[in-house]
Amino acid sequence: MALSSSSSKGWLSNLPSKASRIYFFLIVLQIPLFRVPCRSGMCTTPLQVTSSQLIxxxxxxxxxxKGLLYPGAIVNGLVKNLTVPRWDDILNIYNLTSVKEAPAVADLQRLEVLAGSYFSVAGALLGVLKPGRMSMFGTLLVIWGLVKEGILGKPANTDPTRAVYVYPTMLIALICAFSSVKYDVKKVVRSAPARPIAKPLQSSSKSKLK
Structure with a gap:
């Protein structure tokens, strides 16, 4: 019993670091999480949204x-046609050559998705060194932006080819983002103020004796 409990505690203590690594690979390898209009056309990952805005x-x-996009481009190239893309073709692959002239209306209408993508990418990169709350905050922002447009219809979209879509992999990203946060239960218990124990008044106790 002691061995099993110690092993379970060790697994739980390593959960944030493992979840952060999985989240890192989801972001950097550009596993599709959603589909949303952006400056470069249609973006399917937080890294694509962030890259189009940074360019x-x-x-x-x-x-x-390009260095951030290249690992995902290699994986996508090997999966689709078993080829490794050239470094000089990265901007063309992601349609980033003319994003400076593209209107910023799509990004301004989806500030939650844009800001959440920034936090998601930064949280994935920093989480490898030290797991934190940035990934969780960014993922929640992205989800709220997608829900606001998909359910509330803001902004309104009449083109079905540019409709917002959420892939099932978003659930995996959400679970990893929450699991990457360290929750120190002992610290919370220690920091909680002790409740004073109510004591009877001396006058009332004396009256009972009489």
Missing amino acids: ASEIFPVTLV
């Missing part, structure tokens, strides 16, 4: 953005 705003060097 358009010129916040990060193009080489760094």
Whole structure:
């Protein structure tokens, strides 16, 4: 019994790091989580949404953005046609060559998805070193943005080819994002203020004795 309990505790203590690694691979390898209009056309991963915005705003060097996209491009190329894409073709593959001239209406209408994608990518990269809450916060923001458009119809979309869609893999990303957060139960219990024990008044106790 002691061995099984210690092994279960060890597995639970390693759960945040394992969940962070799975979440990292989901983001970096660009496993499709959703489908939403963006500057480059239709984006299916938080990394694609983030990359289109970074290229358009010129916040990060193009080489760094291509470095983030290249692992997923290799996996997609091997899965689809068993070829490794060239480094110089990354921007063409993701339709990022003309995102600077593309209107920013799609991104402005979906600020939750855009902001959530930023947090998801940053949380995936930082979570490998130290698991935190950024991945969970980003995933919840993305989901809220998709739910707001899919259920509430904001913004309204009349083109079925550009309709928002959520893949089942989003559930895996959500579970990994929540599991990557460390919950220290002992710390919470210690930090909880102790409740004072109610004591009877001296006057009332004296009156009972009389």
